[in-house]
Amino acid sequence: QLAFTRFCADRSFENREDLILPNFGGVTVLVTVISGLLALPAAMFLFPGQSVLFRVLLIACFVVLSNIWIATVFLSGMKQYKAILLLYALGYTITVLGALMLRFLDLDGLLLGFLLGQVTLLAGMLVLIVRGYPAESIVSFDMFGKKYLYPSLMLVGFFYNAGVWADKAMFWFYDGTGSDVIGPLRASLIYDIPVFLSYLSLIPGMAVFLVRMETDFVEYYSNFYDAVREGG
Structure with missing residues (x-):
């Protein structure tokens, strides 16, 4: 995510x-293949009591979901916050509606x-x-060349999320x-619900922060950055 955002910027x-x-197509292909190869044996062998x-x-x-993470970071990096909000x-x-309508299939219906x-x-x-980035080709792996790749950003993202x-x-x-x-999936009632509620309480603050960043800070930063680059 971080390396691709840097590439796009x-x-x-x-x-x-x-x-x-x-290159978004290339990243999507790579994410799809890797996530599929990881999920296939995990689903087949770690959930023996569940249906096919x-x-x-x-x-x-x-x-x-793996591809959604890449697309979300891509769109947020391109400043399309309203589109992200509406799509989510x-x-x-x-x-929610699909799960309610298909709940007669039990767990399979909820997941569907x-x-x-x-x-x-x-x-x-x-x-x-x-629509926003027309191109002649759909898939390219230029990002993974030595000229464009940032392994340090990949390590930063990995260890940050691990923490x-x-x-x-x-x-x-x-x-x-x-x-x-x-199967191997576990939950913690005393932890998951309080953390979920805390995330919900952060949403208004995060919304205000993004709006302020997009309206006030970005304008001042752009002016300052242009002045530095152009000898102001």
């Missing part, structure tokens, strides 16, 4: 935005409803990206605080 600065869409449909849906959800609202509305909403969300993002999720794993897998859900 650099190409925009160089006025070579025709390279962005093909459940395993297929689990694989599909993991692949789609649409996607999760379909998720979730997948329908996420596919809608990803499809909307892809439409925005393709963010470390406490969750401790609560989930410690017998005193965690409990089994499905």
Whole structure:
């Protein structure tokens, strides 16, 4: 995510935005293949008591979510915050309605409803990206060349997220605080709900922060940056 955002920002600065869409396609192909290869054996062997449909849906959800993360970072890096908000609202509305309508299928129905909403969300993002960055080709792997790749940003992103999720794993897998859900998946009632509520409480503050960044700070920063570059 971080390396690709840097790649997109650099190409925009160089006025070579025709390279962005093909490399987004390349990153998407790579993410789809890797996430699929990771999810396939995990779903097949770690959930022996579940139906084949459940395993297929689990694989599909993991692949789609992995691509949504890339698309979300891409759109946020390109400053399309309103589009992200509307697409997430649409996607999760379909998720909730789909899960309610398909709940007669039990767990498979709930997971299918979730997948329908996420596919809608990803499809909307892809439409925005393709419309916003036209190009002659669809897939390119230029980003992974030595000239454009930033391994340090990949390590930063990996270790940052590992640190963010470390406490969750401790609560989930410690017998005193965690409990089994499905297969190897675990949850922590005393931890997950308070953290979920805290995330909800952060949303208004994050919204105000983004608006201020986009209206006040960016304008001043752009003027300062242009002055430095142009000898002001």
